[in-house]
Amino acid sequence: MTYIPIADQPNELHDPHTFISKYVWSQDHKVIAIQYGSVAIFVGLVALFLSALMRLQLGYPDTFSFIDPADYYQFVTMHGMIMVVYLLTALFLGGFGNYLIPLQIGARDMVFPYLNMLSFWFYLLSVIILMASFFVSGGPTGAGWTLYPPQAILRGTPGADMGIVLMLASLAVFIVAFTMGGLNYVTTVLQARTHGMTMMRLPLSVWGIFVATILGLFAFPALFVSAIMMTFDKLIGTSFFMPAIVSLGENLNTAGGSPVLFQHLFWFFGHPEVYIVALPAFGLVSDVLSCHARKNIFGYRMMVWAIVIIGALSFIVWAHHMYVSGMNPYFGFFFAFTTLIIAVPTAIKVYNWVLTLWEGNIRLTVPMLFAIGFIFTFLHGGLTGIFLGNVTVDLPLSDTYFVVAHFHMVMGVSPVLVLYAALYHWFPKMSGKMFNVTLGKIHFWATFLGTYAIYLPMHYLGFLGVPRRYYAMGNTDFIPDSAQALNANITQAAIFVGIMQFVFIFNIIWSLKYGKKSDPNPWEATSLEWQTPDNPPVHGNWGEKLPVVYRWAYEYSVPGAKDDFIPQSIAPEDVVMEEGAGKYVDRSEEH
């Protein structure tokens, strides 16, 4: 075996002694994960606040004088970009990727701990640059999260001076951070697994994070490339993307560039980005569902293949975001075809989640509630995706609230529900404390029902033809007054859901201080992270000896076994059976 120091040698770890090296410049994957997670949740709250401001404007136009059209576009842009990149990507991969990969594969840390630390600090730097754009003259960019040129860098768009430059710089730094982290995750999964942990014994969480990381490594360069070229267009006056333009009555120096080229580059990143967020969610939710249903995940191998196939397909569907861009119509045909194909492995996953629940011994814990909620919202968002994947249906709906409803259900609400499922599920391991269950359930029902109250009516608004991206609807004949009443209701629901997220924040902070001490394995789960000698696990994770893995991560409710779960690290001969049940055997002979 190739010698990997930190994978099997506890003495190779540089034990931190001071507060600073332990909690600030830490190289421990668990601390880095929590740093990543805290920053991501913080910016997520900023984005949540921005969405509340947007909703106030939409629900009660002409009421809030402090929101002018420019502000509104800045809120939309920053809300979108923060949620997609700085919250979801960072929390799933930087947060859960960092925390779970070494623990679930049985390693002491990431393969390159120093690089891991750098990754976090670059991420923090990118967040600081992004937040700084709120305070420069002109404010942050208001170009929409897709940053389409030419308008993104032209006068007249809010934040076209410094805002857009800071946004592009922040994205570039984020991509550097992600690449450092991503190389680490991929290498760690491939190289640092403990003895017996074959690729097909990995929990699906690791598979989801692993494939999503590979997607990220190959998709983010597209954003990087377009960010660099747009920065040149903005600062030096090149014409990569800028056509000849008459702006505010004067001819600009640019000529001949192709805005559609930017759109292709952007969505070559943008579509895989959807799966960079979705695949870790798929993985995490599979583990949560299986554990709390006390049943092995249905069709493990198919689940892994589906993750891989979705990952591969996600690179050839990007132009379905561009049906209205004026590209060659035959492109639309091709991309509609691939888009609908990708529904097949995705549907396999949904069926397998439902079949995992079938005849399971379901424990309706807080994480399980969120995981089941995810199946609903994801199915819902996925189905409207099949509508929009067709060119002819997309064209009339593309610029309406139907699209807003679709992508919020499928990649807003759904991944966030998984994030909550995962945060509640792994909180006892991360902190050693138990959260308050009642508050957790209140949080779930408020979030789950509340988000439906927000997004279901938006589908209807979309069918009415209410356009998205508008600051105010004004007087338009085809939009009835009832649409405005509905908008006000949506705003009320959104504010309610927004406020209820603080129940979660309160629960976390309160439980950290006053929560009951948690059992090392409160959910009676099989995967390795629950079998650590210390709870929460300490630097180095495993004490003297690394665990040895004898089986896959889904050995629940085995007939005849005394407990309804058999951890991955228990040798077959050590499994306790009920009296008269006979011996626990290697099942390879039975098949």
Next chain:
Amino acid sequence: MNPFRFLLEKSWQQQTVSGIPEGGEFTTSPYKVALLFFLAVVTVMFGLFITAYFVRMELDDWRPMPESPLLWLNTALLFLSSITLQWTHNVLKKEHFKKFKIGLVLGALLTVGFVYGQVTVWGQMQGEGYFLYNNPANAFFYVLTGIHAIHILGGLFVWTKTIVKYWSGAELEDLKLSTELCALYWHFLLLVWLVLFALISYT
């Protein structure tokens, strides 16, 4: 053998560790794996730049830049540095430390020569009035060569770490790996440069 065979394992059947190699299915050094992934990422990045180049080239305001003969000299320098580093790796395997030192330093000098040459070309071009913002062809030329040069500088950073390793008396295996990866990285950047050079020359 099918490299994706591991995806066929029926992991719900077997309950043993016997027969599973302790390091898993992949036995390459993690540093090499990380580097290969990084090279793949860089390939994607340049690939996208080149795609954008071809798309942009078709539009009618494209005016190709004149080619500087100095670029041929630079290409030769980079080519030699790549070969030198390979040679350095080979002599290190035979534990000729003196040759190793010469090779390592020579490789770096040739590389610095290449970067210096590129900077000179930029100066020449600007002196002749081909600025970044005049034409998309110029813009692509500066951006592509610039990003390539930045990657070369990154390589020199790793090269510095290798020589520090040698000074501080690192283990031979460690040193061999570093040198091997340096050589690999240089070959890769040479390849990228040849593609870029061909692109710039023939379009």
